[in-house]
Amino acid sequence: MCPSFRTLVLASALLAAEAAGAESPSQFTNGLGMTFIQVPAGRFSMGSPSDTPGHEPDETLHEVTISNSYYLQQTEVTRRQWLALVDGVPSAFPECGNDCPVDGLKPAWVAWYIKALSEQDPAWDYRLPTEAEWEYAARAGTANAYYTGDCLSGAQANVTGRQVLPGCEPFGRASGPRPVASYPPNPWGFHDMLGNAWxxxxDWYGAYPEGAQTDPDGPQDGKYKVLRGxxxxxxxVHARAANRFQARNAIAGFRLVAEPVVRDSQ
Known part of the structure; x- marks a missing residue:
């Protein structure tokens, strides 16, 4: 698969804009149909206060600065996008269709896919978001348990409603994964950051460092990667923006960050 002309033009335009001090494009779509939205640099409170409903001990509240903007995929990687590079059914629920997110993946499989995608699309380097980048984009400028407020409903995200935060209305059990973007986006335009697929x-899972952090990327090593959403x-309750989960089992989906490749002009 060759990178699309559109992808190469967009990457070149982004680099030229940065060199000229102009604004970068707010979003782009690559040759696999993955749309990426630019997330602005900024500061947010990561984790949750210890006295808030649903708080877990590993969600220590701390200030985080994201010093540079970045491009995050608007949706979770779909089966169609996975199968464009990798053979085999990437899910325990193939009947959901190719517009549903991949799931049930081991971190090593995801790393292989990212390497293949970056090789096929040389204008961009692709990677997983850091845990801080993920939460920053999931919150989208909000500070509640969810970007929807203190409660989350079955109409807002594909989650099970048998266990909800105090004061929230319970709802039914979800029946399975749904095609990406079946639910409304958060304020920054990202779909399914809460629910659908982990x-x-x-990052490796570990305790947060003490004090304010700038562009944290987790411990240098560990036993399990972090799952979010x-x-x-x-x-x-597990879809709260601050909730952290260890990838002990192969239950993961993922979305990507895209970074323009800067090449030596000589």
Missing amino acids: ELCG GSWHFPA
Whole structure:
């Protein structure tokens, strides 16, 4: 597969704009139909206060600065996008169709896919988001348990409603994964960051460092990678923006960050 002309033009335009001090494009779509939205640099409170409903001990509240903007995929990677590079059914629920997210993946499989995609599309380097980048984009400028507020409903995300936060209305059990973008996006335009499929981050799971952080990328090593966002199979309390989960089992989906490749002009 060759990178699309559109992808190469967009990457070249982005680099030229940065060199000229102009604004970068707010989003782009690559040759596999993956749309990426630019997330602005900024600062946010990562984790959750210890006295808030649903708080877990590993969600220590701390200030995080994201010093540079980045491009994050608008949706989870779909089966169609996976099968464009990798043979085999990338899910335990093939009947859902190729517009549903991949799931049930091991981190090593995701790493192989990212390497293949970056090789096929040399204008961009692709990677998993850091845990901080993921939460920053999931919150989209909000500070509640969810970007929807203090509660999350079955109409807002593909989650199970048998266990909800205090004061929230319970709802039924989800029946399975749904095609990406079946639910409304968050304020920054990202779909399914809460629910549908767990999303793998690039960080090893570990305790947060003390104090304010700038562009944290987790421990240098560890036993398990971090999962974020909950899934259709898990209750709404696990889809809180601050909730952290260890990738002990192969249950992951993922979305990607795209970085323009800067090449030596000589």
